[in-house]
Every structure is written in structure tokens, then in C-alpha cells.
Amino acid sequence: MTAPQLTFAFRHVLQSAGRHFALDIAFTTARQRLVVFGPSGSGKSQTLRLLAGLVTPQQGRIRLAGRDWLDTERGLNLPPEQRRAGLLFQDYALFPHLTVRQNIAFGLTRGWRNPSPEAGGREVDDWLQAFELDEVARQRPADLSGGQRQRVALARTLAARPSVLLLDEPFAALDTLLRQKMRDELDRWQQQLQLPMVLISHDPEDVERFADARLVLQQGQVAEGSDAS
């Protein structure tokens, strides 16, 4: 039997301005692609932030691809840079002052504050070509279409050679046609690189396309968990 790709359990209470939200989730899957689904405010983004290590839960464990990332009982908590998660959010978070080439090179070189305009050499050339971005390599994000921006963001994420992809509504800002194209792109790259992937979405088509395993959240709890293996 194959070892589970991903297993996690969290208990975490968020508090601000007199409101609190409790997340209490446990899930295990042996599959590579997990879609986290659920209504607005059910705790999807918080789950992703906890997986990425941007937030530490009051209590929790995470094990991914044979490696422990977090075990609060043992005092283990790998910082985000050691988890090497490739994060992609719906607003893409591209650097507005850097060109397309520099944005991708930033993923590749991790830690360089200002990649030079020619940064990244051959490897960035390959990513530019793979995502059909050669012609806009010198443009800045503000001068790109939504689909181009999305491709830059995905190229930058993949160029950093992540150990896992954590994607928060990555297609939400795209029109239907582009969304379809970007789903194909992601599908292709995920399979080629064999990267474990956690994708958050409200969109049933994402579930249809990517959910080898599915986790449905409701008010911070597991409403339904299924693993197709």
C-alpha cells in the first residue's frame, strides 16, 4: 500500500474584534490532488495558510510526502521556506515593479531582492517559452492581460521547484474560456512534475477536474471527506 501523500489535523481558533472562528479539521489522503471545497467563510483559505506555515495552529499535525512539517505535541514546526510550498492566490501577488522575466526569476532564485533584467538565463527562457510569455518578457504586470498575469504567476510558482502546490481559487479572476485553458495548463504541469496539490475552490468544475480527493468544509469542520484511492 502506498503511504498517504497528505495527512493533517488542526485545531485553531481565530479571534479578532470580539468574533471568533474555530477550525477543527482532520483529513488524510493517499492521492496527489486534493480539492478543498465549501461555502464562503467555511475556513478554506485558513486551512491553506496553516498548510503553508503562514499560520501556526494551537494544535496540529501535518505530514506530506513522507515528511513531517508540523507536530505541535513534539514542538516541530517547519518554517514556510523549509516546507517549500508553491503558493498561488487569486490575485497572483506579482511584483508590480518587476518585469515578467524578473518575476519568474524571483521564483527561481529565491532570496534575490532584485533580479537583474536578464536574470535567470536559460531556465527562465524555458519557462517563458513553456507559458508563451516570450513576447511579454519585458513588460510589467500592469501591462498584461488577466490570462498572461495568471501564466506568469503559475510559471513563477513552478520555477521555484516547490515540494507541493497550494492554490487558492487560482482561476477565479479569469473568464470561462481562459479558466478552461489554465485548468489544462495546471493539469499538464502537475502531472509532468508529479507535484502534490491542494486546490481551494468554490467552483464545481474544479472539483470535477482535479478532485482525486475531496474535502468539503462547513463552518470550520469537515462536512465530507472522500478519497478516491
Ligand SMILES: Nc1ncnc2c1ncn2[C@@H]1O[C@H](COP(=O)(O)OP(=O)(O)OP(=O)(O)O)[C@@H](O)[C@H]1O
Ligand atoms: N484573524 C481572524 N480573526 C477572526 N476570524 C477570522 C480571522 N481571519 C479569518 N477569520 C474568519 O475565519 C472564517 C474562515 O475564513 P476563510 O478565509 O478561511 O474562509 P474561506 O472558506 O476561504 O472563504 P472564501 O471562500 O470567502 O474565501 C471566516 O468566517 C473569517 O471571517
